[in-house]
Amino acid sequence: MKAAVGDHLILLGPDDHTPDRAGEIVEIPDPLGAPPYYVRWEDTGRRTLIYPGPDARLAHHV
Template sequence: MTAPAPAGKDWRTEHVPPAESTGNSMRARVGDEIVVRGTAPGIIAREGEVVGVHHPDGSPPFDVHWGDTDRVTLYFPGPDAYIKHLAHASGPDGHGA
């Protein structure tokens, strides 16, 4: 017999990022935020700002400015990371206002 699912919010679906924000299809632009999930439900291990993109299509790796250390590092995101696409000054199509 299996136990019923716990009632209340399911932490795994609280924030489900779009497919282009995770995994092998991850794409970012300068100014986006990268979030690395922690090992416990609802915990964020790190957050940083993408300050450099090495490929024209926005695929990894990224140069990330980490708020917790105030350092910029070359980052190859794993499955525990996702991108929060933020509004960009260049406009929604990336070609100016």
């Protein structure tokens, strides 16, 4: 996975009863865009460091 600041990270819910979670990537320590990423979550506004797993999708900022 390779991201840029401004891209959105979407974590898919584990089942139909758990909503997906989305946030904007606000900082990437790796200059080549590799994880981990600092994400500001839309549902809480909190900023966290995340290592995306197989349930993560990336929506590139256009």
